[in-house]
Amino acid sequence: MPTDIEIARQATLIPITEVAKNAGVPDEALIPYGKYKAKVDTATLPTTSNGKLILVTAVNPTPAGEGKTTTSVGLSDALHRIGKKTMLCLREPSLGPCFGVKGGGAGGGKSQVMPMDEINLHFTGDFHAITSAHNLLSAMIDNHIYWGNSLDIDLRRVTWRRVLDMNDRALRQIVGPLGGVSNGFPRETGFDITVASEIMAILCLASDLDDLQKRLGDIIIGYRRDRTPVFCRDVKADPAMTVLLKDAILPNLVQTLENRPAFLHGGPFANIAHGCNSVIATKTALRMADYVVTEAGFGADLGAEKFMDIKCRLAGLKPDAIVLVATVRALKMNGGVAKADLTKGENVDAVRAGSVNLKRHIENVKKFGITPTIAINHFYLDTDAEIAVIQEMAKEFGADAVICKHWAEGGAGAEELAQIVATKADAGAPDFDQLYPSSMPLADKITTVATEIYRAENVAIPTAVRKQLKQWEEMGYGEFPVCMAKTQYSFSTDPTQLGAPTGHEIAIREVRLSAGAGFVVAIAGDIMTMPGLPKVPSAEGIYLDENGQIEGLF
Structure with missing residues (x-):
């Protein structure tokens, strides 16, 4: 299989003006940035919103990620293939991961957004x-x-x-x-x-x-x-x-490998912030399409919770369906397999043991009134027996599980997922609710997330932190949602406690007030707001070849 950038280079793109026309963006609203990307002036677009909102989230990831973006792209393309007018809404990639360890944020394989190299680098600035x-x-x-x-x-x-x-x-x-x-x-x-x-x-x-x-x-x-x-x-x-910021606030329009429209706009950290694309892009997409596919950063314990408790609360949104991405390798890792051994052959027992992580996420998503659909993001090393275990366990936990091969086959590899999710989105989510009311005291909101989502036995909030929270309430910030900052690899604050740990303590070491954004950040464990490069950063393999083309981006 060619690399992501090789696949991207072989793609046949259409002018962004044609993408915009197909999506229903009028000429006067389009601000081209070259031939294949543009800004959209949302003021000239329709004001009525009829679209169904579909959230893509995931189990706790391996360091390489489990393909939420790839699955979001594949699902969007698949919805188009079954005749649904769809708009994709993603975050913009940061240069940090591109040159660090995780790589870019434009999807992968045959489920990418284009132009991949520009999106992963400076994009529209x-x-x-x-x-x-x-x-x-x-x-x-x-x-x-x-x-x-x-x-x-x-x-x-x-x-x-x-x-x-x-x-x-x-x-x-x-x-x-x-x-x-x-x-x-x-x-x-x-x-x-x-x-x-x-x-x-x-x-x-x-x-x-x-x-x-x-x-x-x-x-x-x-x-x-x-x-x-x-x-x-x-x-x-x-x-x-x-x-x-006058231009940066306008959503960016690009296309998938199958020439379908996508908004890429914003990219807040999924730890210290809420990890979702912009409200402006999401609401604009809901006015333009019948279905809108979006994602939230990291696993469902961080991304999905923040999407629903922060973004949906502050923007007046609600998801109509939720997709939970699971992979064999992630469940193996949560079942006790070391990262270095994830590609060393079949291990059905580890997948079964790691399925406790999948179960926990399904249970947590259900707390918001929605039963997720499990998208098994297929990797070429996965065996039929390992896939069968995930399907068996998902069914036992009360959720549908679908094998998705969009990385290798594009939208065609996710059509079954699209059919199921479209049906669920059409039915809507009448029981949707946030985890806590806005009127709840800030300390109680922190405790609620820690006990209900992370399943902590004890939540330690120091006296000084409680005093600070009380002061912010007296200043008028008590209605704010809380944004939990912790490791993405575990339900606990210890990244080595994989699976579905219980009996642990969530210790809040400090809180920060994001008064402009509209939430309070509660920091648990060691969270870096400035990451470092790994011993061998991806930057070492990125270069221009003899023809001036970029190599090594992924």
Whole structure:
């Protein structure tokens, strides 16, 4: 089988103007960025929303991921193949994983979005705009302090850092500005990766430019000595930041390998933020198509929970059907097989043992009032016996399980999944509900997610954290949902506790207020907001060949 980029290079693409026409985007709404990608001015599109929303999530993943994006693309193409007008909504890839270990975020095999190389690299410049807007605010904070600090910002309590869309562990914690009086006042600070920026989360939750600027202004950048908050609007940065983001807020239109329309827009971290594509793209797609396929980052314990408790709550959305991606290799790993041994032959017993992870996710999704459909993302090393175990266990747990071969066959390999999911989406989800009400106290929301989704026996919230949460409630933030930040590899905070651990403790070490985005982040365990590169990063295998073509992207 050719590599992803070789498959992409062999594809026959159609002009983005034709993709837009087929999707119902009028000429006046299309802003081309070259021949095969464009921005869409949503103001000129229909206002009535009739589409059915389909969420794709997954079991706890291996480090390489289990193919949520690939499955989302394959399902979208398959829905088109069975005669359903469908729109795909995905996040944009970050450069960090592209050059790190996981690779790009454009799907794989014959279920990709195109142009794959441009999408995985600079695309339409959205991430650069977010990086610039974020760092403009950083510069204006330090500039305000340099010119007298009339807001009385406590240098020890500046919470706003800087960002870069690249994995670079050396920047996690730094001291600056150094170099004497002319450079400002030294203080401890650091960098996060761009996808962890609150501005990324804001862009993906904003309804329009006015809402975007309001949310930017609501960002808390630090505190005074009396512990009162200082907002972005206090340093007068929000109007200029909005200018930098005026194009980035518009959804990006591209196509799948089968020339079907797809919105790729935004890419918030699925740990420190909510891990979903933009509300603007999703709502626009629901006005344009009968079915909208979207995904949420990491496993269902993080991605699906946040999709429903944060994105759906804040945007007034609800899913009509949910697909839960499972793979033989992920269940093997959750059944005790070491990562290095996942490709070493058939292991039915490990798949069966690891199916406790699948069961836990099915049970959790059902708590929102929806029974998921299991998409078994097929890999060429999978055996019939291993696949049969997943189907058997899924049936035992009360869910349909479908073998999907979209990676090798494109949309044709996911038609059975499409038929089942379309039928479920048509029926809707009349019993859908969030896990907790907005009126619940913040500490209780954290406890609810930790006990109901992670199945923790004990939730340790230190007195200082409870005091902070209470203070935020008194400031008017008590209605906010909570955004849990923990490892994606386990239901616990220990990435080595695979399967479906019980009896563990979820210890909340700190909380952060994302006042502009509209949620409270609760951090449990060791979560990095600036990843590092692995010992052998993917960047070592990415190069231009003698014809000037990119090789090594995947």
